Amino acid sequence: MPTLKQALLTAQQSLSGIAENPELEAAMLLCHLLDKPKSHLYAWPEAILSESQQQHYQQLIEQRQQGTPIAYILQQREFWSLSLRVTPDTLIPRAESELLVERALIHIEGCHNPIAADLGTGSGAIALALASERPDARVAATDLQQAALSIAQENARRLGLQNLLFHAGDWCAALPKGERFDLILSNPPYIETDDPHLTQGDLPYEPRSALVSGEDGLDDIRTIIEQAPARLKQNGWLILEHGYNQADAVRRLMQSAGMSGIRSHTDLAGQPRVTEGCCS
Numbered sequence: 001m002p003t004l005k006q007a008l009l010t011a012q013q014s015l016s017g018i019a020e021n022p023e024l025e026a027a028m029l030l031c032h033l034l035d036k037p038k039s040h041l042y043a044w045p046e047a048i049l050s051e052s053q054q055q056h057y058q059q060l061i062e063q064r065q066q067g068t069p070i071a072y073i074l075q076q077r078e079f080w081s082l083s084l085r086v087t088p089d090t091l092i093p094r095a096e097s098e099l100l101v102e103r104a105l106i107h108i109e110g111c112h113n114p115i116a117a118d119l120g121t122g123s124g125a126i127a128l129a130l131a132s133e134r135p136d137a138r139v140a141a142t143d144l145q146q147a148a149l150s151i152a153q154e155n156a157r158r159l160g161l162q163n164l165l166f167h168a169g170d171w172c173a174a175l176p177k178g179e180r181f182d183l184i185l186s187n188p189p190y191i192e193t194d195d196p197h198l199t200q201g202d203l204p205y206e207p208r209s210a211l212v213s214g215e216d217g218l219d220d221i222r223t224i225i226e227q228a229p230a231r232l233k234q235n236g237w238l239i240l241e242h243g244y245n246q247a248d249a250v251r252r253l254m255q256s257a258g259m260s261g262i263r264s265h266t267d268l269a270g271q272p273r274v275t276e277g278c279c280s
Contacts, residue, residue, distance in 0.1 A: 001054055004030065005045035014061050025070055029060045032074050069202040080129035084155050089147035091210040092202055093125035096267040097187050099274045100241055101129045103265060104185050107237045107276075108134065111182055117142065117231075119171050119186035119224060122210060124152030124164075126187060131161045140181070142167045142174035145209065171220070172227035180233045187241040188220040189213035217243055218253070225253045232279040239276040247272035 002010065011026035019025040031038055033056055049057065063073050071077040071092045077084055079093035080101055086092055104126075108114040117140040118127035127141035143149040146168055153166050167174040172184070191211045197203060203211060213220040221240060228238045238259065242250050247264040254262045259277030267273035 001048050001051060003046050003048055004041050007049055007054065007057060008041065011057070011061050015064060018065055018067075019070070025064065026061075028070060028074065029064065030057060033057050033060060067205065069205050071202075072205060077123075079123075079125040080132070082125070082128055082132060082155075082159060084123050084125055084128070085151060085158070086123050087147075087151055088205060089145065089207060090123040090151050091187075091206055093123055096269070096271075096273050097126060097241055098129070099265060099267055100126055100185050100187060100239055101133070103239050103274055103276055104130055104183055104237075105133055107239070108137065108183055113137070114182040115179070116140070116183040116185070117172075117175055117181050119174075119184065120144070120188050120210070120220075121152050121166075122148050122187075124155045126185060127152070127164055128155055128159060128161055130185075131156075131163050132159070135163055137163060139164045140167060140175055140179075141165070142169055142171070144168070144170050144174075145207070148207075148210075171224050172231050175231055179231075180236070181231055182233055182236050183239070184224075184228050184232060184236070185239040186224055188224060190217045190221060190241070190243045190246060192217040216249075217246065218249060221246075221250060222253060225250075225257050229257055229259070229279050234279065236279045237276055238279065239274060241274050242272075244271035244273065247275055250275040251277075 008026050012022045015022035015025055027038055071086050077086050077093050114137045119142050121127050121141035121143050127139045131139045141164055149166055149168055156164050189211050190213055193212055193215055251262050254277035260280045261278040264272045264275040
C-alpha cells in the first residue's frame with residue numbers, strides 16, 4: 001500500500017490537465033478521505049494508506065477526472081471565511097460574489113437593526129455572510145427550489161446563525177407581504193441560453209436553473225428590478241451580481257425603474273460584476 005506522499009504524487013499526475021491546481025486538489029481530496037487537516041499530510045508523509053482507503057481515494061480521483069466539481073465531491077466550499085455545505089442542488093459559491101457582501105455591508109453600516117433580503121440564496125452563502133457580519137440584522141433568504149433552501153437552512157444551523165428567515169418562492173414574491181427592506185441583494189441566473197461556457201468547467205454540473213436566464217441572460221434581473229422598488233424602504237438599496245458584459249444593460253434597467261445613485265463595481269479580476277441602485 002502507498003504512503004501518503006506516494007498517493008499524493010500519483011493523484012497529482014492523474015489530475016494534471018484536469019484541475020487548475022492538481023497538487024492542491026489531490027491534497028484536498030486526501031484530507032477529505034482521512035478527515036485530517038492539510039498539515040497532517042506533510043507531518044506524516046510516510047504513513048501508509050490501508051487498502052480500503054486507497055480504493056476510496058482512487059474513486060474520488062476518478063470522480064474528479066470525470067469532471068465532477070471538487071466542491072461537490074467534498075460537499076464543501078468556503079465563502080467569506082464560512083465553511084458551507086454544497087450539493088448539486090446548489091450553485092457553487094464563488095469568490096467574486098463576495099463583492100455583493102462588501103457592498104451590502106457598506107450600505108447598512110449606519111443602519112440600526114437593518115432588514116435585508118437575499119433572493120435566490122442557493123447554499124445561503126450571501127445571506128449567511130451578511131448575517132454573520134451583522135448579528136443585529138434580520139436577513140430573509142429566498143429560493144424557488146426547496147432542495148437548495150434546505151441546504152441553506154442546514155448551513156445556518158451548523159454555523160449557529162439565528163438571525164435569518166427562509167422563504168420558498170420566486171424572487172420578491174417569496175418575501176413576507178407588506179414588509180419593506182433596507183437592502184435587497186441577489187446573485188441571480190444571468191447566463192445566456194446558448195452561451196458556450198455552459199459546457200465548460202464546473203458549469204455543466206451545476207443546476208441550470210441557477211445559471212441560465214433567457215436569450216440575453218437578463219430575464220431574472222429584469223424581474224427583480226421590476227419588483228424590488230415596491231419592497232424597498234425609502235433610500236433602500238438593490239444590489240445585483242451580473243455578467244461581465246451586462247453592466248450597461250443593468251444600469252439602464254435600474255434607471256428605467258426610477259432608481260438613483262446607480263453604480264457598477266468591478267471584481268478582483270477587474271470585470272464589472274455588481275451594480276447597485278437606490279430607491280429614493
